[in-house]
Amino acid sequence: MIEDLLIYGAISGAVYALLALGFTLVYGVAEILNMAHGALYMLGVYAFVILFSFFHLDLLSSIILATIFVGFVGIAVYGLIRSVVDEVLPVLVVTLGATLVIQQLSIIQFGARDIRVPPMISGIVTLLGVKILQDRLLALALSLCLIFVLWIFISRSKIGLAMRAVAQDREVAMLMGINTERVYMLTILISGSLAAVAGMLITRPVVNPNIWQTPLYMSFAIVVLGGLGSIKGSLVGAFIIGYAENAVLYLVPEGQYLKGAVALAVMVIVLVLRPAGIFGKRMEIER
Amino acid sequence: MTEMVTSLLRRAYSSFASHIFDVPARLLAFLLFLLFLVMPLTNPGYFIYTGEGYYILGILVVANIYAIYAASWDILAGRTGQLSLGHALFYGIGAYTVAILYKFYALPLWVTIPIGILVSVSVALLVGFPCLRVKGPYLSLVTLAFPLILTGIFFMFKDVTGGELGISSLPAIIPVPPYTINQQRLAAFYFSSLLLAVSSVILYKIANSKIGIIFVSMLDDEVASKASGINTTKYKLLAFAISALFASLAGAFAASYESSVGISMLALTMSFYPVIMTILGGIGTIYGPIIGAFILTILDRYVLKVVVSDALAHTHIIERAEDLAPWHMIIYTSVVIIFVLAWPRGVTRFVVDKLEDLEEARELEEIKKKKK
Amino acid sequence: MHLLEVENLTKRFGGLTAVNNVSFNVDEGEITGLIGPNGAGKTTLFNLISGILKPDSGTVKFKGENVTGLESHKIVNKGISRTFQVIRPFRHLPAIANVMVSCLCPRMKKKLTWLKSPERKALDMLEDVGLTEMALEPASNLSHGDLKRLEIARALALEPDLLLLDEPFSGMNPIETDYLTKSIRRMHLDGHTMVIVEHKLHALMKLVKRVIVLHYGEKIAEGSPKEVAKNKKVLEVYMGRVI
Numbered sequence: 004m005i006e007d008l009l010i011y012g013a014i015s016g017a018v019y020a021l022l023a024l025g026f027t028l029v030y031g032v033a034e035i036l037n038m039a040h041g042a043l044y045m046l047g048v049y050a051f052v053i054l055f056s057f058f059h060l061d062l063l064s065s066i067i068l069a070t071i072f073v074g075f076v077g078i079a080v081y082g083l084i085r086s087v088v089d090e091v092l093p094v095l096v097v098t099l100g101a102t103l104v105i106q107q108l109s110i111i112q113f114g115a116r117d118i119r120v121p122p123m124i125s126g127i128v129t130l131l132g133v134k135i136l137q138d139r140l141l142a143l144a145l146s147l148c149l150i151f152v153l154w155i156f157i158s159r160s161k162i163g164l165a166m167r168a169v170a171q172d173r174e175v176a177m178l179m180g181i182n183t184e185r186v187y188m189l190t191i192l193i194s195g196s197l198a199a200v201a202g203m204l205i206t207r208p209v210v211n212p213n214i215w216q217t218p219l220y221m222s223f224a225i226v227v228l229g230g231l232g233s234i235k236g237s238l239v240g241a242f243i244i245g246y247a248e249n250a251v252l253y254l255v256p257e258g259q260y261l262k263g264a265v266a267l268a269v270m271v272i273v274l275v276l277r278p279a280g281i282f283g284k285r286m287e288i289e290r
Numbered sequence: 291m292t293e294m295v296t297s298l299l300r301r302a303y304s305s306f307a308s309h310i311f312d313v314p315a316r317l318l319a320f321l322l323f324l325l326f327l328v329m330p331l332t333n334p335g336y337f338i339y340t341g342e343g344y345y346i347l348g349i350l351v352v353a354n355i356y357a358i359y360a361a362s363w364d365i366l367a368g369r370t371g372q373l374s375l376g377h378a379l380f381y382g383i384g385a386y387t388v389a390i391l392y393k394f395y396a397l398p399l400w401v402t403i404p405i406g407i408l409v410s411v412s413v414a415l416l417v418g419f420p421c422l423r424v425k426g427p428y429l430s431l432v433t434l435a436f437p438l439i440l441t442g443i444f445f446m447f448k449d450v451t452g453g454e455l456g457i458s459s460l461p462a463i464i465p466v467p468p469y470t471i472n473q474q475r476l477a478a479f480y481f482s483s484l485l486l487a488v489s490s491v492i493l494y495k496i497a498n499s500k501i502g503i504i505f506v507s508m509l510d511d512e513v514a515s516k517a518s519g520i521n522t523t524k525y526k527l528l529a530f531a532i533s534a535l536f537a538s539l540a541g542a543f544a545a546s547y548e549s550s551v552g553i554s555m556l557a558l559t560m561s562f563y564p565v566i567m568t569i570l571g572g573i574g575t576i577y578g579p580i581i582g583a584f585i586l587t588i589l590d591r592y593v594l595k596v597v598v599s600d601a602l603a604h605t606h607i608i609e610r611a612e613d614l615a616p617w618h619m620i621i622y623t624s625v626v627i628i629f630v631l632a633w634p635r636g637v638t639r640f641v642v643d644k645l646e647d648l649e650e651a652r653e654l655e656e657i658k659k660k661k662k
Numbered sequence: 663m664h665l666l667e668v669e670n671l672t673k674r675f676g677g678l679t680a681v682n683n684v685s686f687n688v689d690e691g692e693i694t695g696l697i698g699p700n701g702a703g704k705t706t707l708f709n710l711i712s713g714i715l716k717p718d719s720g721t722v723k724f725k726g727e728n729v730t731g732l733e734s735h736k737i738v739n740k741g742i743s744r745t746f747q748v749i750r751p752f753r754h755l756p757a758i759a760n761v762m763v764s765c766l767c768p769r770m771k772k773k774l775t776w777l778k779s780p781e782r783k784a785l786d787m788l789e790d791v792g793l794t795e796m797a798l799e800p801a802s803n804l805s806h807g808d809l810k811r812l813e814i815a816r817a818l819a820l821e822p823d824l825l826l827l828d829e830p831f832s833g834m835n836p837i838e839t840d841y842l843t844k845s846i847r848r849m850h851l852d853g854h855t856m857v858i859v860e861h862k863l864h865a866l867m868k869l870v871k872r873v874i875v876l877h878y879g880e881k882i883a884e885g886s887p888k889e890v891a892k893n894k895k896v897l898e899v900y901m902g903r904v905i
Contacts, residue, residue, distance in 0.1 A: 030427070036427055036430070036431075083627065083631070086631060087630070087631060087634045090634055091373070091427075092373070092565070092569050092573065093569065093630050093631070093634040095375075095565065095569075096565065096566050096569050096570075096626065096627075096630045097627050097630055097631065099562055099565075099566070100566075100623045100624070100626050100627040100630075101627070103559075103619060103623045104619075104620050104623050104624065107616065107617075107619040107620045107623070108620065110616060111616045111617070216558055219558075220434060220435065220438060220558075223431040223434060223435075224431075224435070226431075227428055227431045227432065231427055231428065263438070263442060264438070264439055264442040267435040267438055267439050268439065270431075270432065270435060271420065271432060271435060271439075274420065274423075274424050274428060274432055275420045275423065278423040278424045278425065278428065279428065280428070283428075500762070500766050500780065503755060503759050503762055503763060503766070504763060504766055506752065506754050506755055506759075507752045507755065507760075507763045509754065510751075510752040510753050510754050510755065511750045511751075511752060513714065513734075513750065514746070514750035514751075514752065515752075515763060516733070516734045516735040516738070517712065517714075517734055517735075517738060517743070517744060517746070517750075518735075518738065518763045518764040518767060518816060518820070519735050519738035519739050519743075519764060519767025519768065519769055519770070519820060520735055520763060520766070520767055521735050521768075522735070
């Protein structure tokens with residue numbers, strides 16, 4: 004029982020971390036609350052399903068091409084909000100609008116019905132006495148890899164440094180010669196890609212045009228709980244919620260109905276105790 | 291006795307006159323409102339029973355409802371800066387209270403609507419407390435959670451709330467036998483217009499009162515507001531409660547008008563409507579959200595559904611008018627996006643700014659003439 | 663009994679001790695200066711007294727009552743008001759509304775009753791600081807000097823028993839400085855008790871009867887302006903080693 008929880012909690016945590024990291028990056032660097040995050044997630048699944056199931060491309064190509072596609076859609080969304088990027092509310096409305104447009108286009112293109120998402124690889128493995136689908140294990144491995152790569156990129160590379168500089172103080176970064184516009188674009192590219200991969204790894208067994216909602220408010224819950232803009236926070240938050248959800252599933256009878264509410268409930272509880280999230284900065288009172 | 295009544299009426303009239311007739315903008319608004327009320331009677335055929343599956347008056351009723359809902363969001367977000375993304379919570383509570391009380395106790399509307407409002411305000415005070423400690427984007431995201439949590443609770447108690455199916459067969463403002471359908475439609479229109487008029491006047495008065503000043507001080511600088519001795523917690527809760535009051539009023543009336551309630555009333559999209567309408571119209575004014583609500587409702591239910599579909603079908607760009615349906619949402623959303631990008635501070639702000647520019651230009655012209 | 667008693671007040675931010683065991687008293691009717699190099703903890707001290715920050719240890723007593731750690735609006739309603747080093751106007755409100763906010767708090771509601779409306783009181787305060795013409799202008803249209811005067815009007819509108827002024831002279835030209843000096847003298851004559859933080863020592867030393875000097879969060883000197891100006895430690899701190 005505990006082993007089940009341990010392993011499935013880890014899987015959930017890792018893939019949720021991918022999802023949340025994208026959202027927190029965009030907020031940390033550009034102060035944008037990207038309401039289209041869930042829609043990009045959904046597009047990732049659709050693109051993957053088309054390439055993998057219908058065109059029968061191999062797994063790696065499907066993932067990479069689908070991710071590139073969603074990355075570009077993300078840049079398109081950025082193109083829309085460029086002119087109002089500093090104003091909270093217009094950004095909110097426009098990214099919301101983009102989400103609804105993406106949803107509607109998905110309905111037109113794929114229909115409102117469920118489409119089956121195939122597992123990436125078939126087969127079952129036994130780990131610590133627990134039977135897991137190889138597909139889930141691959142999801143775990145891939146997520147951890149990507150998180151690791153992202154961590155190295157942000158903390159070691161020059162571009163990562165630029166991103167961190169812009170996140171801290173945009174004006175000063177500009178004065179230092181950093182092209183903030185390009186940094187924003189790159190950030191959204193990365194964020195969209197992470198969302199897309201998260202979609203491909205999480206969404207089972209079916210995809211339909213409504214699935215953008217859950218990852219959106221899951222991202223909110225995790226990022227708020229961990230602290231907006233904090234990478235550490237998103238990682239910790241993702242695993243907290245991943246484990247909490249699985250705990251409820253296993254320990255509470257009829258737990259599956261409560262699964263969605265767990266993330267939200269955890270978020271509300273943490274915010275009451277720490278109004279800026281676990282690792283969030285408290286808002287400045289006076290300089 | 292009659293003397294007292296006449297003097298009261300005279301005072302009421304003079305207060306009314308000084309408020310409305312002396313200010314040209316308000317006079318205009320008042321006249322437009324009178325026109326709006328009289329309109330359906332001028333051509334009943336067109337307004338009350340037009341077309342298949344819709345009627346103009348119905349569209350206006352929905353616009354009225356959304357206008358109240360959007361204005362309720364604006365007084366909270368535009369005046370105190372608390373950007374709630376979960377306003378559907380109060381709308382849904384208003385609606386579901388009416389529905390549940392009717393389903394189980396057959397209580398009439400004039401009882402259930404006030405109870406719905408009461409429940410909603412109580413929830414606002416309850417929910418407001420944790421929300422107070424939380425600021426900025428955190429507040430927005432937390433408020434987003436509440437209607438979703440309520441949705442989960444509603445699903446747990448399916449027998450009470452009806453689950454996905456909701457509750458239907460709710461009473462209308464006036465019943466159809468003995469009245470006719472057309473009379474019912476007229477009643478819905480006049481009643482909702484009255485609600486909108488009263489709500490907007492009350493909200494306007496609050497926004498421009500001493501309480502309104504305190505609200506704006508909290509929006510501008512909460513620390514400075516506290517340093518002026520204001521208990522910001524108390525006023526934030528007050529704003530929440532006022533906002534919830536009007537949102538639930540809109541929801542309760544909607545329940546009666548649509549004669550049903552469904553879980554979609556608590557959905558994310560329902561929380562987003564007042565935001566979109568207010569931003570489009572102009573945040574922080576009371577008329578902005580009202581205008582935004584009207585523009586978007588008429589765009590959605592009339593312009594796109596009827597005018598554009600018919601025109602395109604006529605010119606054979608699409609086969610039948612109904613074929614536009616899937617693109618309807620995309621066009622609507624694109625229009626919203628274009629509007630918000632073009633006028634990020636709202637349409638009404640843009641118009642007011644332009645009018646002020648014209649005014650300034652005119653004054654400059656006059657000064658130039660005098661110099662000559 | 664002193665009007666204000668500050669005892670062993672300490673505040674730490676992580677590893678930095680911003681205010682370290684500071685104690686002093688203020689009596690009614692005094693004007694006291696609070697000086698020290700940048701980062702000495704003067705504004706933090708004001709924040710602790712006015713309730714914006716809670717101290718880690720120590721007490722603040724006002725009129726004999728322990729007000730340590732109370733929320734800022736509660737302390738305001740007890741009679742302590744302050745201005746901010748970096749002005750904090752309500753930009754969306756006109757000048758008169760800025761002052762009216764102070765007139766709408768519980769303290770002023772009690773004091774004003776039906777004798778004077780909040781609007782009347784606000785107009786009077788604007789007159790006192792010479793801002794009557796700008797009464798209906800949105801605060802965002804006012805100049806920096808006007809806004810500093812507005813800050814003082816807002817603080818005075820609370821009819822405080824103790825007024826904390828945080829760098830009131832900053833950003834002012836000589837004419838404005840002169841005007842403000844006269845205003846502060848007038849307020850003192852009217853009976854206001856004040857503590858003033860200021861870097862412009864020439865302006866400050868003319869006004870105050872007593873000076874407290876802070877350095878790295880600690881009180882290093884206290885006395886009349888003349889005594890403090892001759893104090894070796896103070897000179898060292900401000901000018902490096904004394905020759």
